[in-house]
Amino acid sequence: MTARRRYWLMKSEPDAFSIDDLERVGTEPWTGVRNYQARNFMRDGMQVGDGVLFYHSNTAPPGIVGTATVASTAYPDPTQFDRDSGYFDPKATHEQPRWHLVDVAFERRFKRTITLDEIKAHADDLGEEFPLIRRGTRLSVLPVSAAQWRHLLSLE
DNA sequence: GCCAACGTTGGC
DNA sequence: GCCAACGTTGGC
Numbered sequence: 001m002t003a004r005r006r007y008w009l010m011k012s013e014p015d016a017f018s019i020d021d022l023e024r025v026g027t028e029p030w031t032g033v034r035n036y037q038a039r040n041f042m043r044d045g046m047q048v049g050d051g052v053l054f055y056h057s058n059t060a061p062p063g064i065v066g067t068a069t070v071a072s073t074a075y076p077d078p079t080q081f082d083r084d085s086g087y088f089d090p091k092a093t094h095e096q097p098r099w100h101l102v103d104v105a106f107e108r109r110f111k112r113t114i115t116l117d118e119i120k121a122h123a124d125d126l127g128e129e130f131p132l133i134r135r136g137t138r139l140s141v142l143p144v145s146a147a148q149w150r151h152l153l154s155l156e
Numbered sequence: 157g158c159c160a161a162c163g164t165t166g167g168c
Numbered sequence: 169g170c171c172a173a174c175g176t177t178g179g180c
Contacts, residue, residue, distance in 0.1 A: 011178085034176090035163075058178050116179080136161045138177045 006045065007144040009053040009064070009132060010104065019054050019066045019109050027071050027105045030141075031079045032087045034099065038141035043074040043100040051149060052104060055132075056113070057140075063115035064152060072103035114155045125151050 010030065012018065022028055033039055050070040056062055076097035079087035092098040119126070120133050126148050131137045144152070 013178085037163095060180090062179070138162070140177080 003047055005050055006047065007051045007053070007146060007149040008041065008046065008070070009055055009142050009144050010068070011055045011057040011140040013058045014056045015058070018056065019106075022054065022066075022068060022104065022106045023109060025106075027103050029077070030101045030104050031077050033077070033101060033140060034087065034089070035138075035140060038139055039098075039100055041141045041143060042102050045143065046070045046074065046102050048073060051144075052107075053144060053149070053152060061113060061115040061117065063113040063117075063119070064110070065113050066109040067107040067153075068104045069107050070102050071105035074100040074102050077101040110156050112156065114152060118155055119152070122151065122155065 014020075017028070030042065033042065048070055052068040052070060053064045054066045054068050056065050076094075077087070077099040079085040080089040080092040080097060080099045081094065082088055087099075089098055116133075123130070123133055126133070127145075130144075130148060131139055131142045
C-alpha cells in the first residue's frame with residue numbers, strides 16, 4: 001500500500017542555509033530542529049517523496065522561494081551528539097536520541113519569491129488554520145494540505 | 157536591532 | 169505540577 005503524498009513547509013534562514021545552498025549540494029540533512037512539534041512532523045509524518053515548500057525566514061522579504069522533496073525517512077540528528085556543534089544536546093544519547101531529521105532534496109527554485117505578504121493576502125483561500133500566517137506561530141516545519149500546496153504554487 | 161510571542165527549563 | 173525566568177524565533 002502506498003500512502004498518499006503529503007506536503008510540508010520548511011523554514012530556513014538564508015544566511016544559514018538558502019535554497020541556493022540546497023541546489024548546490026542537492027540533498028541536505030535537515031539538522032538543528034529543536035522544537036518537539038516540528039520534530040514530530042519529520043519523525044512521524046514525513047515519507048520519502050513528500051513535497052516541501054522551501055521558505056526563507058528572517059530576511060526581506062520572507063517567503064517561499066522554491067520546492068524540495070523529502071529524500072529519506074527520519075533518523076537521529078547527528079548534531080545532537082556532537083559537542084562541537086551548536087545543536088549539541090547533553091540530554092540526548094545514542095540509545096535514546098531526542099531529535100530526528102529527514103534528508104531534503106532540491107527540486108526547483110521559483111523565478112520569484114512568493115512573499116509572506118502575498119500569502120497573507122490569500123488567507124481566505126488558504127484557510128484560517130494555516131499556521132504560517134497565524135500570529136505567533138514559530139514552527140519551522142509545518143504541514144500543508146494538498147489544496148494549500150496547489151494554491152500556493154499557483155501564486156508563482 | 158527591537159521586541160512580541162511562545163516553548164522550555166528548573167526551583168519550589 | 170505550577171509558573172517565573174530565560175532563550176529563541178522571526179517579522180518588522
